[in-house]
Amino acid sequence: MDTEIKFSTPLLSSVGEEASSVPTRILILTTLVAVFGSYVFGSAIGYSSPAQSGIMDDLSLDVAE
Numbered sequence: 001m002d003t004e005i006k007f008s009t010p011l012l013s014s015v016g017e018e019a020s021s022v023p024t025r026i027l028i029l030t031t032l033v034a035v036f037g038s039y040v041f042g043s044a045i046g047y048s049s050p051a052q053s054g055i056m057d058d059l060s061l062d063v064a065e
Contacts, residue, residue: 055061 056063
């Protein structure tokens with residue numbers, strides 16, 4: 001029962017500096033897209049909040065309404 005264990009080489013092997021820098025650049029880019037996307041969403045939600053007081057005054061609404 002002589003079983004030989006073979007390990008496969010990883011997909012992102014360190015062949016050179018160029019090979020390891022490409023995944024890092026993609027990771028940084030996708031992280032920035034995710035962060036800026038959530039920032040823009042939060043800004044859009046927060047920007048509409050000043051209109052709430054004007055709408056409440058114009059329609060003479062209470063907070064519960």
